[in-house]
Amino acid sequence: MPRPIEIVEVGPRDGLQNDPTLLETSVKVEFIERLIAAGVKRMEAASFVHPKLVPAMADSDAVMQSVPRNKGVTYIGLALNERGLRRAIDEQCDEINFVMVASAGFGLKNQNATPEDTADLLERIAILAHDAGIPLSATISVAFGDPFEGEVPVENLTMLAARAQAAGACEIALGDTIGVANPWDVTARIAAVRDAAPKARLRMHFHNTRNTALANVYAAIEAGVDVIDASAGGIGGCPFAPKATGNVATEDVVYMLERAGYATGIDLDAMIKTALWLEETALKHPIQSMLAKAGGFPGSNT
Numbered sequence: 626m627p628r629p630i631e632i633v634e635v636g637p638r639d640g641l642q643n644d645p646t647l648l649e650t651s652v653k654v655e656f657i658e659r660l661i662a663a664g665v666k667r668m669e670a671a672s673f674v675h676p677k678l679v680p681a682m683a684d685s686d687a688v689m690q691s692v693p694r695n696k697g698v699t700y701i702g703l704a705l706n707e708r709g710l711r712r713a714i715d716e717q718c719d720e721i722n723f724v725m726v727a728s729a730g731f732g733l734k735n736q737n738a739t740p741e742d743t744a745d746l747l748e749r750i751a752i753l754a755h756d757a758g759i760p761l762s763a764t765i766s767v768a769f770g771d772p773f774e775g776e777v778p779v780e781n782l783t784m785l786a787a788r789a790q791a792a793g794a795c796e797i798a799l800g801d802t803i804g805v806a807n808p809w810d811v812t813a814r815i816a817a818v819r820d821a822a823p824k825a826r827l828r829m830h831f832h833n834t835r836n837t838a839l840a841n842v843y844a845a846i847e848a849g850v851d852v853i854d855a856s857a858g859g860i861g862g863c864p865f866a867p868k869a870t871g872n873v874a875t876e877d878v879v880y881m882l883e884r885a886g887y888a889t890g891i892d893l894d895a896m897i898k899t900a901l902w903l904e905e906t907a908l909k910h911p912i913q914s915m916l917a918k919a920g921g922f923p924g925s926n927t
C-alpha cells in the first residue's frame with residue numbers, strides 16, 4: 626500500500642488573497658469546482674477577515690454559499706478573531722483554521738496581536754467551534770522567520786503548539802509565511818513541536834519564495850508528516866509579508882510524491898490544466914509552477 630499524503634489545496638484562499646487580479650465570485654467557484662474535479666478533498670476556500678484588510682477575500686460569505694456541497698470535500702475557513710470565527714460558523718465551513726503568530730513583529734502588523742495574544746484568543750474562542758461541532762485547526766504563521774524581526778525562536782512554536790493542543794486544536798500547521806525555511810530546520814522544528822503537542826496532527830505550509838519549498842516538503846514527509854498545504858499553479862503570497870511569493874505549487878508536490886510512490890489522490894494532468902486555466906483565463910498572468918511548464922513524466926510522448 627502506498628503511503629497516503631493529504632494535500633490541502635490553499636489556492637482559493639492563500640493563493641488568491643494577494644494576487645493582483647481580483648476574481649469574481651463565480652470565477653472563484655469555478656476554480657474550486659476544477660480543484661474538486663482534479664481530486665482535491667480538503668481546501669482553504671475562504672478567509673473571514675476584515676474586507677478592508679484583505680479585499681480579495683471580501684466575498685468569502687458568497688463563496689461559501691456557492692460552493693458545491695455533499696461531494697466529500699472539506700472546506701476550511703480562516704479566522705483571526707471571534708468575529709471571523711462566528712462568520713465561518715454561520716457560513717457552514719466544515720473546518721475552521723485559526724491563525725496564531727510565532728513572532729510579534731509580523732503578528733502586530735497582520736492581526737494586531739503578539740504570539741501570547743493569539744494563544745489567549747484561541748483559548749477563549751475555541752469553545753465556539755466546539756459548541757458548533759466544527760473541527761478547529763491552528764496555523765502558526767511565520768514559524769520559520771519573521772519579515773520584520775528576523776529569526777523566530779523555536780520556543781515560540783512549542784509554547785503556541787502546547788497551548789493550541791490544550792485549547793482543543795486537532796491539527797497544528799507550521800507556516801513558512803515568507804519562505805525562509807530550510808529542510809534541516811523543518812526537521813528540527815517538527816521534532817520540537819511534536820514533543821510539545823504530541824496529540825495534534827501536524828501539517829506543513831511552505832512558500833517557495835527562496836526556492837526551498839519542495840526540499841522542505843521532502844524533509845516534512847521524511848519526518849512523518851502526512852498533510853501538506855499547496856496551491857494550484859504556485860499562486861499566492863501574503864499582503865502583510867513584504868515580497869512573500871507563492872505557495873509551493875500543488876502540481877509540483879503531487880508530481881514529486883506520486884513519482885516516488887506516495888498516494889495523493891490528485892490527478893496530475895487535471896491539476897496542471899487547472900494551473901494553466903488560472904494563468905491563461907482567470908488571473909491572466911504567468912504562474913510559478915514548474916510542472917505547468919514541463920508537464921509530467923512519463924508523458925504521452927515517452
Ligand code: ZN
Pocket residue numbers: 639800801802830832862863872
Ligand atoms: Zn501562506
